[in-house]
Amino acid sequence: MELDGWEKTRLDEHITIKHGFAFSSEYFDPNGEDIVLTPGNFYEEGGFRPLGEKQKRYNGPIPKDYILSSGDMLVAMTEQAPGLLGSTLFVPSVGRYLHNQRLGLIQKLEGSRINLNFLHLLLGMPSIRRRISAESGGTKVKHTSPSKITGLDVLLPPLPEQKKIAEILSTWDRAIETAEALLATARTQKRALMQTLLTGKRRFPEFEGQEWREVRLGHVGVVSSAGVDKKTDPKQPEVRLLNFLDVFRREFIFDSELDHVVTAPPAKVEQCNVSRGDVFFTPSSETRDEIAIPAVAAEDMPGVCYSYHVVRYRLKEDWDLNFRAFVFQTDDFRRQAYRLGDGSGQRYVISQNNFRQMLVRVPGLAEQKKIGAVLKAASDEVERLEKGIEKLRTEKKALMQQLLTGKRRVRV
Template identity: 65%
Template sequence: MVPEGWEKTRLDEHITIKHGFAFSSEYFDPNGEDIVLTPGNFYEEGGFRPLGEKQKRYDGPIPKDYILSPGDMLVAMTEQTPGLLGSTLFVPSVDRYLHNQRLGLIQKLEGSNINLNFLHLLLGMPSIRRRISADSGGTKVKHTSPSKITGLDVLLPPLPEQKKIAEILSTWDRAIETAEALLATARTQKRALMQTLLTGKRRFPEFEGQEWREVSIGDVAREVSIRNKENAALPVISCSKVVGFVNSLDYFKKQVFSDDLSGYKVISRGQIGYPSNHIEEGSIGIQNLYESALVSPIYTIFEPKPEIDAMFLFRVLKTDLYRQKFAAATNASVDRRGSLRWKAFAQIKVPLPSLGEQRRINAAHDAVDDEIQLRSEQAKKLRTEKKALMQQLLTGKRRVRVETADAV
């Protein structure tokens, strides 16, 4: 049912979409002044994603028709990552951006009554994205075309109402951006803490003057290897690169372990484990999910001795410095994983402050982790609330009041 005052229309009555240019990789240069936009510059839900040092830059001949202007609207026509197809962004005002292949430049037709900010929101709706995906081509990588997008039937409210809806939802975008900026700041603070507190470069006043020792892991921890001989039905966990141990079924959404668990290893709460065949990828975790759980036989498990706090040791071993040390110890390369068994692992040196300072460092990290969790939940809540509001406003289930001034 079409809401009162709205119209059902096809997008080709309002916009055209222009293909991008195939810029030659021969001229890609990290020091180039121009930026070549790629599907990686789109957030899945829509919006411009900065890529930092990974951004493609260009130093070569440029057809003038493919230099973008600030505020230009682009749509991703290739699904580089799941959910990306149909995502849109507006070109930022900083730097000069180039219109690359696989991206469509959306241009409003003269006399059209569509607002591009409203269209950006409309193309972000899950129902629209599903229609774009269902009509896409490709086997391994989905792709669409300008005609498939402009052939979509949509509901459009009057132009003043479109503008008002876009204005309302933009306030949610700003709130989300603020929450995500605070989250990014908290994560940056955590990285700084890990680089300074865990290495002794930064000290708390009450511990100034107390020397740190350097000890081998084998001096402060012992290997534990208990097999699940009774085939007990304990939860099976795996180690991720980012967060440490996760429930295997929940994380992978399918069973990735054997039906026969009798050969698996038991890992108790507070013990640390890593897959012996690829620890250099950063896969190491402390088991704080269950009293007891199971891991694959390829895992090495160890528990700290009383003179070292388990969480402190885990945090030290989770830093980039130790990832590099693990890679060096395994002789791993870009093309090959390395193996690191307990005998060699136990020889790696770690810093050891007093137990009191270890716990003080842990407390500082816990405070930052709590803030990261809070900021993450705030951003997630705002995104959920915006999504629900979009569904109401963009379908006409909830109408906005347009004042006379807004309609001008």
């Protein structure tokens, strides 16, 4: 398709990419004033991701050529997470940021006919990312180089049209940023409610004076592991599997969300079944703070078994379903899991026996229901905002595909 005014060109006619500096880990300091950018600071689709307390900071000697300026554009040259390779960001205006290794600083050549905001969008296109990934090196972790990125052939519209396209799509970015700010507030409010309602620091008037019980998990329920593996045997009946990620990514698990089919012996199917109210935990992870993440089965699930990668906790008492989903998310419970996890730095595991020793505080059933209802409403609001953001991102991607390929033209 001929596009009036658009030209096929190589990126090395317009930009160069400069490697970052290998800052010494001995000067990494959580209280340091300088911020060391890492691949973790990139969203997979592009853009700056704040890391909060996990952000690497630096307090040591800095080569002046590796101090970044507000608005500088960087590209991720290693795939720390799937889809990250080739992602770009612009350096924020607040704070002093350092140009770290594995990140490329994109600089325009004199007389370049490319707009960096347009390039940011262009490098976010799935077709471009696939090309970068296909030409990458590495076995376990993919990585690319400045020459491989600048060697890409791209189709560029005239500079005024590039700017107009970037302006149009920036309105979508602002809408997404606004929605993300609302989501962050909703998450903060939900967390504050959890930490006050689930610890008894905040009580509903009708329950004032009623005492809570502190219970040990092993005394009020049964902890089971040794779930079903992911193998298939034509001689065994088929079952659907409740996996690690089904627990890790959710608070409530629904039957319709599970579609991983395996097989298991009939005795194993009976032993590892899933019933409404069962609480599942992640017993292991690469980090201590991700062990014992909970999720609750929202319904009976005939034909579903839990995986050997998760632990099932089946209560012997009648606790409110919503309360079950949130009571194991308190700071106190997380601290217990952190302390009881065993590991060497590569993998951390919490044993069945340690699960049984963990403690939670529990009010009466009526108060559980009231607490559960409030927290479920807060959780539903978070989910509503997450879905809204996902819809905005999907619509933006569809528009990008049209504008960045010339299928839809803009008036300048």
